[in-house]
Amino acid sequence: METQCSSFRFDVLAESDNARRGRFYTSRGTVDTPAFMPVGTQGTVKAMTPENLKNTGAQIILSNTYHLHLRPGEDLIETIGGLHKFMAWDGPILTDSGGYQVFSLAKLRKITDDGIEFQSHIDGSTRCLTPEKAVQIQEKLGSDIMMVLDECVPYPCSEEQAFNAVKRTSFWAKRCVNARHGENALFGIVQGGVFRNLREMSAVQISELGFDGIAVGGLSVGESHDTMMEVLEYTLPLLPSDRPHYLMGVGTPLDIVEAVARGIDMFDCVLPTRNARNGQLFTWKGKITLKQAKYKLEKGPPDESCTCYTCRNFSLAYLRHLFMSGEILSSVLATMHNLHFYLELMLKMRHSVENQYFDKLRSSIKEMYND
């Protein structure tokens, strides 16, 4: 079954063991992999202007179907000219389907085979999201890469629950394939919790549907790093090697490097942006918690070796002051830095795979971020 109808294309350019360096092409630009997608749930990567984002090195960002559907609504965005124009980001956008909200907003929803019935977290109104609706919304938004609606189960969960989610996710995946009309790329999602048999079943079923890319979902929901890696080890070999592999919602620098080592090409995660707002910086020397008293008089930047705007211009003492004072600029500068760090990490990984020193980079990240 071949359903690919978009102009989306993916090439693997170099490999180092299981790690891949590649590139995919969309009508709005090319993206080098391994890639990190900053998260812009509500049509904005918090605290960043699109110009800021470009300067951090971001080539693609992620946005969210569920949230934009509730507010301001896909029809409004379509009327204004689509999500790219609406938010003034002209690069590629991948939109998550809302499947994760099934997990994160678990108290507000009910799942049936037809779809998800949920209560809006904004006004309490009852809404329904079906696989077809998820695709329709994403097409109206003008998404470059759409995600199928999936069911993400919590951790821990029973094998039966995970099995049902796999069945439903496959069923919904087919309906998403049938519902697409336009040129937008569409990625399938593998589920299965931490059960090898279920992951394998899901990987095979999803891979058969001819998606432009395959995502591994349902991870980083509470399981350990090692467990996550085990799941990747037995799942990735079953995915088509000529399509990008996207690990959803991951992760820490260590998670990301270790996932690349196992064959993942794409990531998204709120950690660099959320933790920035909460006063935590990722650096090449490890994490920095801005509020710690030891930085009160620190004249140097967060990271001497970092070339981001924040590190080139500001002392830790000042950044700490901004955070302690609750100043808006704290979020801006910290987010700029963290995204720069994440995107530089991806750049280094691409370079290291091309030049066969990936293992060296991998072990240095392991040293800094082994907690």
Add this chain to the structure above:
RNA sequence: GGAGGGGUUCCCGAGUGGCUAAAGGGAGCAGACUGUAAAUCUGCCGGCGAAGCCUUCGGUGGUUCGAAUCCACCCCCCUCCA
């Protein structure tokens, strides 16, 4: 000089006899954050510690089994009237 109000643990501020090492804020200190209901949340916040003990509510002295809380005097501060 007269009339009233008040001094509480770093700060603000509750507390009018035992349930009070003392509400609640703030500040401070520390931790968490993984397809964002997050510029959010959690913990600690007199001292030593296992229970428990010791010190603390302007000062001193009383009343009481028991006092931040009641009484006496003293020291400060604020408002109003002369």
